[in-house]
Amino acid sequence: MGKSTPLKVALLGCGVVGSQVARLLIQQADDLRARVGRPLQLVGIAVRDLSKPRPGIDPGLLTDDAAGLAGRADVDLVIELLGGIEPARSLILAAIEAGAAVVTANKALLATEGGTIFAAAEAAGVDVYYEAAVAGAIPIVRPLRESLVGDEITAVLGIVNGTTNFILDRMHTEGSDFASALAEAQELGYAEADPTADVGGYDAAAKASILASLAFHSRVGLSDVDFEGIDAVTSADIDAAQEMGCVVKLLARCALSADGSIAVGVHPTMVPLTHPLASIPGAYNAIMVESRNAGRLMFMGPGAGGQPTASAVLGDVVTAARNRVRGTRGPAESTYSGRAITPAGAVASRYYASLSVNDEPGVLAAVASAFATQSVSLQAVRQESLGERARLGVVTHLARQEQVVAAVAELDRMPEVTPGISLMRVEGA
Amino acid sequence: MGKSTPLKVALLGCGVVGSQVARLLIQQADDLRARVGRPLQLVGIAVRDLSKPRPGIDPGLLTDDAAGLAGRADVDLVIELLGGIEPARSLILAAIEAGAAVVTANKALLATEGGTIFAAAEAAGVDVYYEAAVAGAIPIVRPLRESLVGDEITAVLGIVNGTTNFILDRMHTEGSDFASALAEAQELGYAEADPTADVGGYDAAAKASILASLAFHSRVGLSDVDFEGIDAVTSADIDAAQEMGCVVKLLARCALSADGSIAVGVHPTMVPLTHPLASIPGAYNAIMVESRNAGRLMFMGPGAGGQPTASAVLGDVVTAARNRVRGTRGPAESTYSGRAITPAGAVASRYYASLSVNDEPGVLAAVASAFATQSVSLQAVRQESLGERARLGVVTHLARQEQVVAAVAELDRMPEVTPGISLMRVEGA
Numbered sequence: 041m042g043k044s045t046p047l048k049v050a051l052l053g054c055g056v057v058g059s060q061v062a063r064l065l066i067q068q069a070d071d072l073r074a075r076v077g078r079p080l081q082l083v084g085i086a087v088r089d090l091s092k093p094r095p096g097i098d099p100g101l102l103t104d105d106a107a108g109l110a111g112r113a114d115v116d117l118v119i120e121l122l123g124g125i126e127p128a129r130s131l132i133l134a135a136i137e138a139g140a141a142v143v144t145a146n147k148a149l150l151a152t153e154g155g156t157i158f159a160a161a162e163a164a165g166v167d168v169y170y171e172a173a174v175a176g177a178i179p180i181v182r183p184l185r186e187s188l189v190g191d192e193i194t195a196v197l198g199i200v201n202g203t204t205n206f207i208l209d210r211m212h213t214e215g216s217d218f219a220s221a222l223a224e225a226q227e228l229g230y231a232e233a234d235p236t237a238d239v240g241g242y243d244a245a246a247k248a249s250i251l252a253s254l255a256f257h258s259r260v261g262l263s264d265v266d267f268e269g270i271d272a273v274t275s276a277d278i279d280a281a282q283e284m285g286c287v288v289k290l291l292a293r294c295a296l297s298a299d300g301s302i303a304v305g306v307h308p309t310m311v312p313l314t315h316p317l318a319s320i321p322g323a324y325n326a327i328m329v330e331s332r333n334a335g336r337l338m339f340m341g342p343g344a345g346g347q348p349t350a351s352a353v354l355g356d357v358v359t360a361a362r363n364r365v366r367g368t369r370g371p372a373e374s375t376y377s378g379r380a381i382t383p384a385g386a387v388a389s390r391y392y393a394s395l396s397v398n399d400e401p402g403v404l405a406a407v408a409s410a411f412a413t414q415s416v417s418l419q420a421v422r423q424e425s426l427g428e429r430a431r432l433g434v435v436t437h438l439a440r441q442e443q444v445v446a447a448v449a450e451l452d453r454m455p456e457v458t459p460g461i462s463l464m465r466v467e468g469a
Numbered sequence: 470m471g472k473s474t475p476l477k478v479a480l481l482g483c484g485v486v487g488s489q490v491a492r493l494l495i496q497q498a499d500d501l502r503a504r505v506g507r508p509l510q511l512v513g514i515a516v517r518d519l520s521k522p523r524p525g526i527d528p529g530l531l532t533d534d535a536a537g538l539a540g541r542a543d544v545d546l547v548i549e550l551l552g553g554i555e556p557a558r559s560l561i562l563a564a565i566e567a568g569a570a571v572v573t574a575n576k577a578l579l580a581t582e583g584g585t586i587f588a589a590a591e592a593a594g595v596d597v598y599y600e601a602a603v604a605g606a607i608p609i610v611r612p613l614r615e616s617l618v619g620d621e622i623t624a625v626l627g628i629v630n631g632t633t634n635f636i637l638d639r640m641h642t643e644g645s646d647f648a649s650a651l652a653e654a655q656e657l658g659y660a661e662a663d664p665t666a667d668v669g670g671y672d673a674a675a676k677a678s679i680l681a682s683l684a685f686h687s688r689v690g691l692s693d694v695d696f697e698g699i700d701a702v703t704s705a706d707i708d709a710a711q712e713m714g715c716v717v718k719l720l721a722r723c724a725l726s727a728d729g730s731i732a733v734g735v736h737p738t739m740v741p742l743t744h745p746l747a748s749i750p751g752a753y754n755a756i757m758v759e760s761r762n763a764g765r766l767m768f769m770g771p772g773a774g775g776q777p778t779a780s781a782v783l784g785d786v787v788t789a790a791r792n793r794v795r796g797t798r799g800p801a802e803s804t805y806s807g808r809a810i811t812p813a814g815a816v817a818s819r820y821y822a823s824l825s826v827n828d829e830p831g832v833l834a835a836v837a838s839a840f841a842t843q844s845v846s847l848q849a850v851r852q853e854s855l856g857e858r859a860r861l862g863v864v865t866h867l868a869r870q871e872q873v874v875a876a877v878a879e880l881d882r883m884p885e886v887t888p889g890i891s892l893m894r895v896e897g898a
Contacts, residue, residue, distance in 0.1 A: 060762070064619070064762065068619075068621065071621070071686075071806075072619065074686070074803070074805040074806070075618050075619075075686070075803060075805075171616060176763075177620075177762070177763035177764060177766065178766060179608070179611075179612035179616030179617065179766070182608075182611055182612065182615055182616050183608035183611065183612065186611055186784060186787075186788050187600060187608030187611050187781070187784045188608065188780065188784055189504050189783075189784050189787040189788065190493070190497075190501065190504075190780060190782070190783020190784040190785070190786055190787045191606075191780040191783060191784065192497065192500070257500075257503070257504070316769070319748075331780065332776075332780075333489070333493065333606070333776040333777060333779055333780035333783075334605075334606035334770065334771065334776070334777045334780035334781070335606065335770065335771045335774075335776070335777050336770060336771070337606060337607060337608070337768070337769065337770035337771075338767075338768070338769040338770065339766070339767070339768055339769075340745070340766065340767040340768075340769075341763065341764060341765060341766035341767065342763065342764040342765070342766075345764075347761075347762040347763070347764070348762060348763045348764050350762055351617065351619060351620040351760065351761075351762035351763035352616070352619075352763070353619070354618075354619020354620060354762075355615060355616045355617055355618050355619040355620065356619070357619055358615075358618040358619045359615050359618065359800075362800055363797075366797055366798065367797070368792075368795055368796070368797030368798075369795065369797075371788075371791055374503070374504060376503040376504075377503070
């Protein structure tokens with residue numbers, strides 16, 4: 041192939057990100073050609089609705105035959121931006137079988153079907169790149185897969201969902217409750233009409249599984265992630281965090297447990313203001329990597345949006361295209377370590393518990409005893425009298441989830457304690 | 470070559486970083502083999518002094534014949550950690566000629582002789598990786614070279630020298646003057662016995678030239694960088710910054726000018742506390758990348774030290790070794806855009822000027838007029854009376870360096886103004 045023979049690119053999906061990718065492929069054609077070594081030619085865009093107006097997009101490129109486009113034998117590179125499991129999964133597998141490299145931003149698919157897709161790519165000898173699947177434009181997949189590949193990563197902590205970070209930020213700074221902060225996020229376009237995947241923690245959990253797989257050279261799927269969302273976070277939780285010099289963040293936490301297994305969870309977590317992740321504002325994302333030799337690294341940037349995500353997609357397109365020009369491939373998925381998943385109950389964290397109790401002698405002793413019975417030691421206790429009732433705020437030292445849950449269950453049965461104890465993880469040792 | 474045939478690795482230099490690299494190559498041999506696909510075998514370490522005790526290093530590996538080791542035909546990968554121009558330059562060229570891939574942390578060499586080295590590597594068809602040359606363990610070379618390669622970068626701002634960041638931090642937090650903060654940095658091992666390269670801005674300038682080359686796909690050398698150090702920063706400058714809600718940082722700034730040329734400078738700069746780079750503590754490094762599509766990204770981590778730098782070196786070693794196993798190469802240097810360098814005098818910035826003047830009628834008007842004559846507009850003026858004298862603090866809007874320098878030269882000639890006007894850039898528009 042000569043230097044002027046174009047590499048053929050097919051685009052599946054032309055929504056917020058896809059339309060930006062199409063625009064950039066055309067507008068930056070000269071730069072991309074110089075960086076790749078050959079021109080990139082967009083040969084087709086698969087869309088669901090052919091009749092929808094798409095300003096700036098050549099209508100001749102549009103097709104509603106996604107399977108036909110993805111499986112074209114002459115296509116070098118397929119960009120999948122449909123999202124969701126099907127038809128994305130079948131189309132990607134068809135593209136791989138036809139010999140194309142694949143660039144995708146589909147975290148849900150990689151978190152559930154990553155094994156199938158990487159195995160197919162390995163068998164066919166083609167690249168699969170997915171920088172845009174985690175934390176938008178922030179380069180994190182490539183640093184984990186390549187820059188830190190000579191190091192031993194011990195933990196990856198991240199704010200990987202901009203919608204929930206925006207909502208929690210508003211609850212802190214404006215004193216909004218969850219419902220009105222969510223409504224504001226929807227008005228401003230930071231939350232979708234159906235916000236379930238974001239506020240329920242599902243989106244962050246998919247990203248956590250991808251980060252954990254990369255960091256620990258092991259297969260971690262969505263079903264391995266112990267996750268919860270922010271829909272149960274109350275203004276009282278926010279106030280309690282502030283009293284403790286913390287902010288509440290939806291934190292994805294992937295860490296090596298003492299026994300070498302991998303703990304992966306996504307939980308609303310109190311993060312001390314002195315922690316670098318505490319100051320990540322609004323819809324930004326940030327990821328902190330802790331490793332034996334490099335120490336603590338932090339990566340920050342816009343976590344979503346059409347343009348930032350398109351930037352990450354284009355970076356992958358150039359890399360995959362460069363590889364193709366050189367007749368080579370990038371690093372394949374690395375799962376050699378085959379680590380087990382730490383059971384959720386065995387994952388250690390600090391916890392904050394807020395209890396409403398009768399303000400009478402002996403209650404504090406009973407509460408302390410419930411924790412002690414489960415071998416949970418307390419780091420701090422704060423009692424605030426409210427007349428006949430008192431509010432008790434308790435911070436534990438590092439304890440396993442199952443210990444803390446058992447202690448709280450016992451407390452919930454005590455007549456002096458109002459049922460419905462609020463419990464939240466606290467970052468830090 | 471079978472999967473068990475080792476790739477042969479030669480190490481040039483066994484100082485703070487080199488000894489860590491040697492240690493990790495041995496300790497993490499199993500992980501590295503799994504990640505590369507073949508074992509890495511350390512076949513020799515070139516040192517200056519064979520008699521120096523090196524605990525944990527097999528004495529049989531040591532040699533004082535660096536040229537013989539670097540030029541061995543059977544070596545797959547040469548790691549250069551000598552620093553400085555010669556003999557590092559000749560040894561790297563010999564290694565390339567012998568067909569080895571090169572991993573180096575040598576910023577001074579790349580900043581001055583990068584063109585020669587990259588051309589030799591291109592001609593020989595071998596890789597040159599240098600993540601450790603900029604900002605220690607922080608993955609920034611690979612994100613610029615690969616992750617953001619589909620985007621258009623408009624500016625790279627960085628705190629890329631930990632020694633000066635530590636010293637400035639101490640001057641702010643402890644009220645130390647430059648000399649005692651430097652002495653403290655030397656005691657703690659953050660500054661070398663001869664601190665010239667760090668405090669004089671030379672080290673940061675070398676890194677700035679590498680960052681600018683990568684970001685703008687153009688050759689930028691050390692001689693293109695307009696740089697100064699922090700040795701002239703006074704406690705009065707620190708106080709003035711604090712009064713303005715800023716901190717003084719040694720900021721490397723690489724940006725596209727309006728005419729498409731590249732402005733590259735390293736200067737002590739007042740950075741507003743609201744700026745993400747303002748809060749980078751102690752010996753940490755951080756780099757902010759601004760791009761058309763990805764927006765603002767920030768990368769933070771330990772900027773120096775044996776272990777963090779060794780982590781970056783090992784990441785490059787694995788990448789280069791993987792390429793070799795696959796019979797391929799990584800992306801070559803990209804200099805297609807061939808941009809000009811903005812003359813230092815034409816680079817725009819905001820400036821802070823501090824003047825000691827006679828406290829008498831008409832002085833403020835004369836000062837304002839000196840700036841106006843050079844078409845420099847003022848954003849803020851603060852006057853503090855000190856009896857017969859007054860201190861004037863002036864912040865300009867964006868102005869070219871030559872305009873501000875001319876205005877200050879005129880002020881310096883005025884009888885009402887004490888000569889020796891203190892001038893510092895202010896980050897932000």
